[in-house]
Amino acid sequence: MKKTRKLHPGERLISWLLLLFSLFLFHQAYRISGFGGLSTPGIFPLFASGVMVACMLYLVCDNWRIARAGQEQKSRLETVLGKLLPLKIVLFTLMIVGYMLLLQPLGFLLCTFLFLVLSFLYLGRLGLVKAILIAAGAVGAIYAIFHYLFQVVLP
Structure with missing residues (x-):
């Protein structure tokens, strides 16, 4: 029997914020030296931030899929703030x-x-x-x- 996962209050917001942060890091890594080759100084930060972006895209899409399936009831702002703060x-x-x-x-x-x-x-x-x-x-x-x-x- 497959166990379904429920989203916690604020989980979608946090995943979107982390995706934006990952995209910002990817942009900053690209600005280090561009992508001139595999031996340039910015290649490792570019690779690491690319992995972050890919993981966050997967998480955002998965959260969207869970929310669309109706497994999550819409949470009010008070509930989210109460859980997070x-x-x-x-x-x-x-x-x-x-x-x-x-x-x-x-x-x-x-x-x-x-x-x-x-x-x-x-x-x-x-x-x-x-x-x-x-x-x-x-x-x-x-x-x-x-x-x-x-x-x-x-x-």
């Missing part, structure tokens, strides 16, 4: 962006300490005291290693 990932990404923005004004040690405490509280579901102790230990270890062992001045 869960709220926990979006919020943690925003925390990383905040860390990057506050790194210069607050300095490395304080900003890293705050980021770790908030990360442990959010992701690890630790208590405040435990999160502070673990973050302080990690920042202390980072400081000791980089300042004394590598002799690097941290910002």
